[in-house]
Amino acid sequence: QVQLQESGPGLLKPSETLSLNCTVSGVSTSAASYFWSWIRQPAGKRPEWIGRIYNSGHTEYNPSLRSRVTLSLDTSENHLSLRLTSVTAADTAVYFCAGYYEYYDGTYPHAFHIWGQGTMVTVSS
Amino acid sequence: DIVVTQSPLSLTVTPGEPASISCRSSQSLVGGNGNDYLDWYLQKPGQSPQVLIYLGSNRASGVPDRFSGSGSGTDFTLKISRVEAEDVGVYYCMQAAQTPYTFGLGTKLEIK
Numbered sequence: 615q616v617q618l619q620e621s622g623p624g625l626l627k628p629s630e631t632l633s634l635n636c637t638v639s640g641v642s643t644s645a646a647s648y649f650w651s652w653i654r655q656p657a658g659k660r661p662e663w664i665g666r667i668y669n670s671g672h673t674e675y676n677p678s679l680r681s682r683v684t685l686s687l688d689t690s691e692n693h694l695s696l697r698l699t700s701v702t703a704a705d706t707a708v709y710f711c712a713g714y715y716e717y718y719d720g721t722y723p724h725a726f727h728i729w730g731q732g733t734m735v736t737v738s739s
Numbered sequence: 740d741i742v743v744t745q746s747p748l749s750l751t752v753t754p755g756e757p758a759s760i761s762c763r764s765s766q767s768l769v770g771g772n773g774n775d776y777l778d779w780y781l782q783k784p785g786q787s788p789q790v791l792i793y794l795g796s797n798r799a800s801g802v803p804d805r806f807s808g809s810g811s812g813t814d815f816t817l818k819i820s821r822v823e824a825e826d827v828g829v830y831y832c833m834q835a836a837q838t839p840y841t842f843g844l845g846t847k848l849e850i851k
Contacts (some may be wrong), residue, residue: 651840660831660842660843660844660845661788661831661833661842662842663838663839663840663841663842666838674838676838676839677740677839678839710787710788714835718774722800723778723790723793723797723799723800724774724793724794724797725778725790725793725794725799725835726778726780726788726790726833727790727793727799729787729788729789730787731786731787732787
């Protein structure tokens with residue numbers, strides 16, 4: 615069974631650096647059929663796509679966060695990580711990791727078909 | 740960024756009645772291969788989003804056939820032929836034609 619599980623600090627102070635991990639099980643993060651994303655969602659608001667990383671290590675980021683965010687992937691440990699610097703209250707949200715299936719073979723939906731349960735991050739002094 | 744506009748923002752539906760949600764994008768979501776990169780997700784209370792429809796009109800495995808997606812280019816629709824109590828939650832459309840991927844504001848479906 616494919617599962618994603620996020621973990622992180624929960625509470626940070628403004629200007630600190632957020633580090634989150636996502637442990638992947640049931641599918642290899644080195645699979646060429648997937649890329650992996652982080653998506654966040656402030657309470658009561660729409661999700662916001664943060665960025666994506668491929669098994670090659672290639673990354674793409676949302677321009678709104680590009681200067682502060684770094685995604686990484688450890689295929690040997692099968693987990694992905696997010697690092698967000700200089701956090702403010704505006705970064706308070708539930709953070710999800712998600713897997714997007716890129717093939718068109720019908721095995722899985724060509725979409726974010728795997729999601730973690732999300733981890734709440736609060737930025738407050 | 741591609742702007743995705745959903746309507747309505749809320750729906751209250753009697754069980755057994757149909758429901759329809761519209762999603763419009765500021766740019767065409769058709770890729771070079773002819774696919775429409777528009778997905779529909781349902782986020783049930785306290786849960787992560789789950790994909791219902793991908794590439795505009797393809798129903799994900801396990802999704803009841805009362806859900807259907809249609810449209811192309813910039814105009815898309817999600818239809819529920821007969822709403823059931825388990826369909827409550829917030830429905831989001833998301834464009835995956837161009838990064839950054841963007842979501843609509845969401846449509847909250849409640850049961851009357």
